Amino acid sequence: LFCPNPAPVRGGPASARARFAMPRDWPANIIIPAELDADDAFIASAPDAFVCCITCDIMRQPAMVTRTGRTYDRAAIERWISEHRTDPMSRTAISLDDLVPNLAIRALIESFVSKAYDAKRAEPSAPSAPVAPASSNAVTTAAIAKAKEVAKVADPYLFPRRRLVAVAPVVKVTDVTYPDASALEENPAGKWFRFRMEDLTAIVGDWSCKNLEAYKTQNIKGGDGATFVAKRTLKDGSEGKSAAVIVFGGPDGLGVGCWNPAGYANAGDWAVGDTFTLLNYSSELAMPPLTFPLSIAKYETHSGTGWNLPGEVIRFGQSGLVGDWWKTLDVEFVLHDIGSRVHGVHTDASYEALPFTVTALRSDGEWHEVELAQRQCPWGKPFKIPLDDASSIRVRWESTDLHKLPGSTYRSGGGLHANIVGCTTSIDVLGMSEVDQAADGSYFRFDVDAMAAAIGGEGEWEGTYDCFVLRTGKTGRVTFNKPGSFYPVFYKATASGYEKVTGAQGKQVVAAPVAAAGAGRPREFPTAP
Numbered sequence: 001l002f003c004p005n006p007a008p009v010r011g012g013p014a015s016a017r018a019r020f021a022m023p024r025d026w027p028a029n030i031i032i033p034a035e036l037d038a039d040d041a042f043i044a045s046a047p048d049a050f051v052c053c054i055t056c057d058i059m060r061q062p063a064m065v066t067r068t069g070r071t072y073d074r075a076a077i078e079r080w081i082s083e084h085r086t087d088p089m090s091r092t093a094i095s096l097d098d099l100v101p102n103l104a105i106r107a108l109i110e111s112f113v114s115k116a117y118d119a120k121r122a123e124p125s126a127p128s129a130p131v132a133p134a135s136s137n138a139v140t141t142a143a144i145a146k147a148k149e150v151a152k153v154a155d156p157y158l159f160p161r162r163r164l165v166a167v168a169p170v171v172k173v174t175d176v177t178y179p180d181a182s183a184l185e186e187n188p189a190g191k192w193f194r195f196r197m198e199d200l201t202a203i204v205g206d207w208s209c210k211n212l213e214a215y216k217t218q219n220i221k222g223g224d225g226a227t228f229v230a231k232r233t234l235k236d237g238s239e240g241k242s243a244a245v246i247v248f249g250g251p252d253g254l255g256v257g258c259w260n261p262a263g264y265a266n267a268g269d270w271a272v273g274d275t276f277t278l279l280n281y282s283s284e285l286a287m288p289p290l291t292f293p294l295s296i297a298k299y300e301t302h303s304g305t306g307w308n309l310p311g312e313v314i315r316f317g318q319s320g321l322v323g324d325w326w327k328t329l330d331v332e333f334v335l336h337d338i339g340s341r342v343h344g345v346h347t348d349a350s351y352e353a354l355p356f357t358v359t360a361l362r363s364d365g366e367w368h369e370v371e372l373a374q375r376q377c378p379w380g381k382p383f384k385i386p387l388d389d390a391s392s393i394r395v396r397w398e399s400t401d402l403h404k405l406p407g408s409t410y411r412s413g414g415g416l417h418a419n420i421v422g423c424t425t426s427i428d429v430l431g432m433s434e435v436d437q438a439a440d441g442s443y444f445r446f447d448v449d450a451m452a453a454a455i456g457g458e459g460e461w462e463g464t465y466d467c468f469v470l471r472t473g474k475t476g477r478v479t480f481n482k483p484g485s486f487y488p489v490f491y492k493a494t495a496s497g498y499e500k501v502t503g504a505q506g507k508q509v510v511a512a513p514v515a516a517a518g519a520g521r522p523r524e525f526p527t528a529p
């Protein structure tokens with residue numbers, strides 16, 4: 001479902017609770033052909049609803065948690081429950097008894113795999129493309145053609161959309177020997193630590209590790225390497241200090257790091273078996289559920305920068321950026337996906353310590369000042385009202401004196417980091433069922449976090465919205481309500497509107513279909529399912 005209007009039409013019917021029988025017989029794992037399973041492009045093209053947020057892979061056996069409505073791969077969620085006894089996303093207490101097969105998602109994944117396999121066999125030289133279940137051959141062909149066109153774009157600043165890796169932001173120290181044997185005297189054991197680069201990538205995604213010789217400079221003024229605020233935990237489990245670390249790529253798949261700056265690091269700072277936790281990736285500083293860093297087409301600087309570094313190093317996982325001589329920093333984030341809903345600015349330099357202003361290039365072609373929310377926010381600063389029609393966001397810090405911040409990443413050339421936070425306005429259908437009847441797609445279930453994200457991450461979202469159904473191309477009003485318990489609400493599409501299940505009291509018509517009204521910039525609705 002596509003909800004283009006951030007302001008709901010109030011006055012919909014009251015919440016109701018839908019009860020349905022849960023299947024308990026587990027089918028066999030979905031088989032994915034080897035040529036698809038080894039194709040990164042195929043996996044990346046999978047709709048987010050098909051991907052387990054624990055494994056970041058297509059689910060072989062979708063398992064729904066009845067207490068939360070979320071779906072994970074069965075093997076992964078069973079292992080998670082045995083270790084944590086909570087839902088990875090909501091932290092709700094759950095048990096293995098709360099798991100049931102998600103047959104609706106399973107059927108969609110099987111269709112997706114089958115169509116992708118047929119397409120790959122028909123065009124063996126073409127890159128793997130996302131192929132979704134379609135209502136017509138014409139729509140399927142169009143979807144494949146568009147996916148192939150998108151696959152040709154190589155943009156280094158693209159972020160995965162709504163892919164949350166449910167892993168702790170903790171990296172283990174595997175070695176404490178400096179990798180350059182010719183410089184061991186000035187770099188004694190324990191001054192530097194080694195870690196698996198893939199472990200850091202699993203947490204932060206893309207980070208600056210391509211130059212495997214950059215660690216020899218022992219600073220990041222040239223833009224190579226990354227800075228993070230981290231907390232050390234000793235191998236015996238006791239807590240160590242919290243401060244900034246610098247990390248670089250290194251030989252043999254092992255990264256190289258030390259406390260920032262390297263000139264103040266000492267022998268014995270680290271030991272094999274220690275761990276460090278990335279504090280800006282912790283649950284306490286997490287962005288709102290189902291929001292994500294928006295993909296950026298270009299980073300433009302409108303001020304001088306420290307060490308004349310380019311604007312793109314302001315991203316998390318890079319060296320960071322400051323203004324020239326710690327003064328004004330003005331960066332424009334040109335959005336890759338115009339029309340994404342923009343929530344705010346995610347940064348590791350608190351707004352209270354280093355305030356900033358925001359302007360947005362909107363659909364009238366003019367720059368407008370963006371009003372920021374008044375409340376304090378651990379992850380940065382949200383906008384008072386999310387923006388739907390922005391094509392570029394400009395953030396200006398009058399001062400970037402990071403010396404004011406405890407645990408700052410400023411030394412060795414490090415700076416502040418920032419992303420633009422947003423979300424999609426599409427609401428995934430997580431499951432279908434009718435009351436006391438077999439599931440046939442007449443009713444849908446949805447994630448309440450997705451609705452909250454779509455209107456700004458918090459606040460009241462219940463109400464009636466103009467929606468566009470991507471699979472069918474139909475428009476109409478749909479009322480979204482919070483569940484009476486953990487069961488979502490269901491609706492049935494009819495010729496006169498959407499009927500909402502109200503249990504023993506029967507069914508009530510919500511509203512007749514109407515034309516969808518976009519907010520801000522006019523949108524071209526996708527025709528692919």
